[in-house]
Every structure is written in structure tokens, then in C-alpha cells.
Amino acid sequence: xxxxxxxxxxxxAASLGGYMLSEALYSTARTTPARAGSQPETIDAPGRxxxxxxxxxxxxxxxxxxxxxxxxxxxxxxESELLIRLDDEEARARLASAExxxxxxxxxxxxxxxxxxxxxxxxxxxxxxxxxxxLIGARFELDAALAxxxxxxxxxxxxxxxxxxxxDAQERVERERLAYAQAQAKSNLPTPNQxxxxxxxxxxxxxxxxxxxxxxxxxxxxGGTVFEVDTRRGEIVTPEEPLVVMGDMSVxxxxxxxxxxxxxxxxxxxxxxxxxxxxxxxNFEGTVTSLAPSLGPPRIIPRGPLRPSDIEVREITIEIKDxxxxxxxxxxxxxxxxx
Numbered sequence: 615x616x617x618x619x620x621x622x623x624x625x626x627a628a629s630l631g632g633y634m635l636s637e638a639l640y641s642t643a644r645t646t647p648a649r650a651g652s653q654p655e656t657i658d659a660p661g662r663x664x665x666x667x668x669x670x671x672x673x674x675x676x677x678x679x680x681x682x683x684x685x686x687x688x689x690x691x692x693e694s695e696l697l698i699r700l701d702d703e704e705a706r707a708r709l710a711s712a713e714x715x716x717x718x719x720x721x722x723x724x725x726x727x728x729x730x731x732x733x734x735x736x737x738x739x740x741x742x743x744x745x746x747x748x749l750i751g752a753r754f755e756l757d758a759a760l761a762x763x764x765x766x767x768x769x770x771x772x773x774x775x776x777x778x779x780x781x782d783a784q785e786r787v788e789r790e791r792l793a794y795a796q797a798q799a800k801s802n803l804p805t806p807n808q809x810x811x812x813x814x815x816x817x818x819x820x821x822x823x824x825x826x827x828x829x830x831x832x833x834x835x836x837g838g839t840v841f842e843v844d845t846r847r848g849e850i851v852t853p854e855e856p857l858v859v860m861g862d863m864s865v866x867x868x869x870x871x872x873x874x875x876x877x878x879x880x881x882x883x884x885x886x887x888x889x890x891x892x893x894x895x896x897n898f899e900g901t902v903t904s905l906a907p908s909l910g911p912p913r914i915i916p917r918g919p920l921r922p923s924d925i926e927v928r929e930i931t932i933e934i935k936d937x938x939x940x941x942x943x944x945x946x947x948x949x950x951x952x953x
Contacts (some may be wrong), residue, residue: 655953657879659870659930660914661888663945666865666933667836671856674700675829680849684761685858687843691834694780695760697858698845700830709823712816716743719816723809731804738794743817745786750824752776752783757831838862841943861943866936868900870949871912871927879953880905886932890947893940900934900949914946 678700685697728736759776762768806814842859845851868888872880882905888898906929913929932949934941941947 657872657876657951657953659872659876659949659951661868661870661932661947661949662914663890663941663943663947664867664869665838665861665863665943666867667838667862669841669859669861669943670835670838672697672832672835672858672860673856674698674832674851674853676700676826677850677852678830680845680847680851680857683843683845683847684764685840685843687840689764689840691764691837691840691860692760693834693837694756695764695834696757696831697834697840697860698832700832700851702827702830705823705827705830709820709827712819712823716813716816716820719809719813723813726807726809729804729807729810731802732806732810734797734800735794735803735806736810738790738797739814739817741790742787742794743820745783745790746821746824749780749783749787750828752780753828756780757833832858834860836862838864863939863943866934866941867903868932868934868947868949869914870930870932870947871914872930874909874926874928877909877928880928880930880951884951886934887950888932888934888947889950890941890945892945896940898934898936898941898947900932902930903933904931906930 680698681701682699683697684699685691685695691697756776756779759768759773763770763773838860839862840858840860843857844855844859845857851857880902882902884902886900886902888900890896890898909926909928912927930949
């Protein structure tokens with residue numbers, strides 16, 4: 615009995631000794647204090663690779679059925695390029711109906727004597743409507759141009775011309791809306807007659823129908839790489855679900871987490887070395903570009919058991935150089951800082 619008890623005590627002592635040694639090694643790996651004649655203090659922070667732009671999780675603005683997916687995973691897309699098109703037959707029909715109603719209302723207004731004192735408002739309202747119609751046309755023209763360029767069927771000059779037409783249309787809309795607001799701001803402006811009011815309401819319906827049609831398109835907010843496409847043609851999708859994940863990988867960054875005990879030792883502009891088990895012989899140079907304003911629980915699960923020191927961390931952003939594009943979004947890495 616005594617012998618058995620002695621064996622149990624010895625095993626418990628060995629286990630505690632191993633845990634304390636493991637804890638000491640872990641603490642040494644996380645922060646190695648400088649000693650006389652030794653290497654400088656080093657901090658090791660776990661992190662993950664992200665595109666420099668961050669990840670864009672894009673979904674539909676409305677409930678609809680996927681009609682077209684012109685891109686696939688790993689495609690490099692340009693800003694405003696069409697990623698997914700929902701079925702738009704109903705939206706196109708609504709727009710056509712609204713435009714027909716607007717045309718009828720405009721003819722009725724023009725057949726009447728205009729309200730005295732509202733000439734400037736009437737003129738600017740017409741200009742705004744024309745500019746908005748041009749903008750919708752230019753946006754869909756660019757959709758077609760980007761799709762053709764993606765297939766190699768369009769020159770860079772033609773694509774640039776389509777982009778310029780869209781930019782010019784956007785500038786005109788802003789300019790005409792400002793002029794319209796200024797015309798409406800004049801004092802003692804007479805009330806519009808029933809035909810002018812009916813035309814204004816008809817044009818509002820056209821604007822709503824145009825917005826609905828535009829919501830059947832999911833476009834790239836920036837130029838970048840498609841990481842995920844989580845839908846198929848024919849599926850019914852809702853606004854709550856992300857359908858495409860993308861980002862700009864021309865610049866890569868690391869989201870790393872510093873233990874609360876080392877927070878004061880890291881600042882913006884500090885240099886770092888980033889290492890990945892996927893590229894064991896490569897040191898990626900980086901610079902700290904931002905620090906989270908507050909501490910919080912870790913989101914990157916460390917390799918090994920959780921420690922008491924893992925309760926609170928500060929997230930930092932490190933911009934790194936990766937000219938060979940070896941690092942991919944989501945990769946686990948370690949950021950090393952020499953102090």
C-alpha cells in the first residue's frame with residue numbers, strides 16, 4: 615500500500631514538473647528577455663494572412679435567383695466587374711413600364727402652359743432625368759465591356775473609353791442634381807401644377823425601377839482576386855448570405871495578436887519578420903501599420919493548450935512584402951519582433 619502511494623506521488627510530481635517546464639518553455643518562446651551578452655529580446659505573435667484591402671464578403675441586396683456567374687475562384691477581376699447577376703426579367707419589365715408612364719406624363723406636361731416662375735426648376739428637372747438615364751446606360755455598357763475584356767475580346771483602349779463614359783455620366787448627374795437643388799431653393803417658388811407633379815412622381819418611379827434593376831448585379835468594389843464563390847446558377851439567394859469573397863492581394867498584411875504583457879513594447883512603424891510553415895526558408899519583412907485601440911479575447915487559436923496569458927490580446931496589422939505571392943489568405947504565420 616505504501617509502495618503504491620509512493621508511486622502515485624512520484625507520478626504526480628513528474629507530471630507537475632513537466633507542466634512547469636512546458637509553461638516555462640512557452641513563456642520563453644513568447645517573450646525572451648535580454649541577458650548580458652545574449653541576443654535582444656524577441657516577441658512572437660501568432661497571426662493570419664489577409665489581403666491588403668481586407669476581405670470583401672459580397673452578397674445580394676435583394677432576394678433573387680442566380681442567373682449568371684461570369685467569374686470563378688482565383689480569377690483576377692477589375693473594379694466594377696460583374697461577379698454575379700440575378701434574374702432581372704421582372705426588374706426590366708418594371709423599368710420599361712415606368713419609362714412608358716414617364717413619357718406619357720412628360721407629353722401631358724409639355725402640352726400645358728408651364729407654371730410661371732418655375733422655368734428653371736422644370737429645365738433642371740429635365741436635365742437630371744436625362745443624366746440619370748445616361749448613367750444607367752453607361753453602367754451596363756461597362757458591365758458588357760468588362761465581361762468582354764475578361765474573355766480577351768476587348769482592347770484596353772475600348773475598356774478605358776467605357777470607364778470614361780461612366781465617370782463622365784456620374785459627374786454630370788452630380789452637377790445636374792446640384793443645379794436642380796439650387797433652382798428649388800429660390801424664395802417664393804410657385805407650387806407646381808398637377809401635370810408637373812405627375813411627371814415628378816413618374817420619374818421617381820423610373821428611379822426606383824432603375825435602382826431595383828441595378829440591385830440584380832453584384833459587382834467588384836475594387837480590383838482583386840476572387841477567393842470564394844459560394845453559389846450556383848439557379849439557386850435562390852437572400853441578402854443575408856455572402857456569395858463571393860474577394861480582396862486585393864497586390865499588398866499583403868498580417869493580422870497578429872500581441873499578449874497584454876507585451877502591448878507597450880510594440881508601436882506603429884516597428885519592423886517585424888513574418889514566417890510561415892508553408893515557406894520555412896523565407897523571412898518576409900514587414901512593418902506595423904496599425905494597432906487596435908483596445909484589448910480583447912484572442913481570435914487566433916494558438917497551437918497548443920490555452921494559457922492564462924492568452925486571456926487578453928491586442929490586434930496589430932503588419933504590412934509585408936511578398937513579391938513572389940507565396941502567402942495565401944488565411945495562412946497561419948508567426949510575426950517576430952526584436953526589441
